[in-house]
Amino acid sequence: MGYRCHIATHYEVKYTGGYFNNSENELLELLEKVELLEDAWMNEGHEEFEVSAEDVLSLDLEDYDLNEDEKDFLKDLIEVAKTAPYAKNSGFIRLSWF
Numbered sequence: 001m002g003y004r005c006h007i008a009t010h011y012e013v014k015y016t017g018g019y020f021n022n023s024e025n026e027l028l029e030l031l032e033k034v035e036l037l038e039d040a041w042m043n044e045g046h047e048e049f050e051v052s053a054e055d056v057l058s059l060d061l062e063d064y065d066l067n068e069d070e071k072d073f074l075k076d077l078i079e080v081a082k083t084a085p086y087a088k089n090s091g092f093i094r095l096s097w098f
Helices: 024-033 053-057 068-083 085-090
Strands: 005-010 048-052 092-097
Touching: 005 068, 024 048, 024 068, 048 053, 053 068, 053 085, 053 092, 068 085, 068 092, 085 092
Parallel strands: none
Antiparallel strands: 005 092, 048 092
16 A cells, blocks of 8 residues: 555545555656646645646647656546536645545
8 A cells, every 4th residue: 555646536535546656756746747736736745736627628648748657647637627526616626645
């Protein structure tokens, strides 16, 4: 069991499988690479992140040099931005580490 980033798919809290096992820096580097970090919010301990659903929906993955894990994560993030009611209503996507 590792410490990985999870994407909330429903605000009442239903999570996807985990990403970035014990590597918060990999997540931060990816968010910076695809220009999602600038407008992101994170708590002081970096256990909770919020990224703009609008910014996620504007991503064109072909514009970036991404490995398969990064692509899978971003595809899931885009899917949540498109389908999760909380993301549509609030304008953000919640990422949680546990």
